[in-house]
């Protein structure tokens with residue numbers, strides 16, 4: 064396999080974890096990092112061992128030696144940063160949530176198609192072996208027909224107006240930051256078009272601090288919660304006619320899932336430790352797609368990302384939550 068030269072846009076929290084994952088992944092090369100500050104980019108490049116650093120995102124997008132750009136900026140910047148890279152013909156792996164809304168995402172998808180580049184949401188959960196194991200159990204009928212999903216992603220985060228999590232200008236709020244995971248899980252398993260979406264949110268200073276969402280389907284439902292106001296174990300439970308699957312704590316990145324029969328007896332437990340820090344699986348998936356000449360990952364399809372974005376649009380519409388950029 065060819066070696067893939069990665070570029071990173073942004074030097075915040077997740078960019079650091081991703082750089083560690085690139086370093087530990089087969090055939091992945093720490094090529095370049097871009098920041099709005101040349102000093103920050105140079106310091107980041109020095110710390111992790113990138114070949115190049117740039118003091119603007121545009122310089123990285125213009126570098127034709129980059130095989131794929133990972134975008135690690137706040138939600139409100141994803142549209143502009145992705146479009147910049149796509150316009151320059153770069154392949155893109157863009158952090159979740161991939162855009163502020165589905166109208167932005169539709170334009171991003173159209174541009175990626177037009178430029179014939181690879182484009183994928185960095186929905187690492189969907190690339191992880193634990194998640195794929197759960198899908199395998201469901202698809203082989205181990206829990207029968209799925210009737211109910213319960214998934215939470217709630218963390219206790221002290222309010223800080225300067226943190227992107229609480230900033231309307233950055234596209235903050237629990238839904239786009241955390242809620243995207245439980246919604247993705249539910250939509251993947253129960254379907255991307257629920258018959259009904261019932262939702263409520265606690266909105267403070269222009270972002271949702273917490274929310275609850277029920278997705279109703281003909282004969283199944285998903286009850287989902289996300290928020291910054293309290294800590295929960297954040298397990299996920301998928302229940303069917305014949306049994307149940309339970310993810311370990313922090314379901315979106317859990318290495319453990321357990322299969323139970325309809326009486327609640329444990330049948331099987333799968334524990335798959337990470338190789339580096341868990342982000343390597345999306346790196347390997349993106350590289351696998353590039354190697355095959357794919358423009359879309361079969362694990363994180365464009366249509367599934369768009370469907371989740373539309374569900375989040377509907378939630379925010381019900382809450383009356385509009386971001387300054389919209």
Ligand SMILES: NC(=O)c1ccc[n+]([C@@H]2O[C@H](COP(=O)([O-])OP(=O)(O)OC[C@H]3O[C@@H](n4cnc5c(N)ncnc54)[C@H](OP(=O)(O)O)[C@@H]3O)[C@@H](O)[C@H]2O)c1
Pocket residue numbers: 072073074075076077078097098099100103104135136137138140158159160185187227233239240
């Ligand atoms: N997959 C995961 O597990 C995971 C975990 C955390 C976050 N994320 C996602 O990753 C993205 C970034 O999150 P983060 O927690 O890393 O954010 P962060 O620590 O605030 O870093 C974001 C970076 O983006 C750049 N940036 C560009 N415009 C900005 C603006 N207006 N305000 C602040 N920073 C700006 C900055 O880099 P420069 O100053 O160098 O330009 C900054 O360091 C989000 O989309 C988030 O949802 C994913």
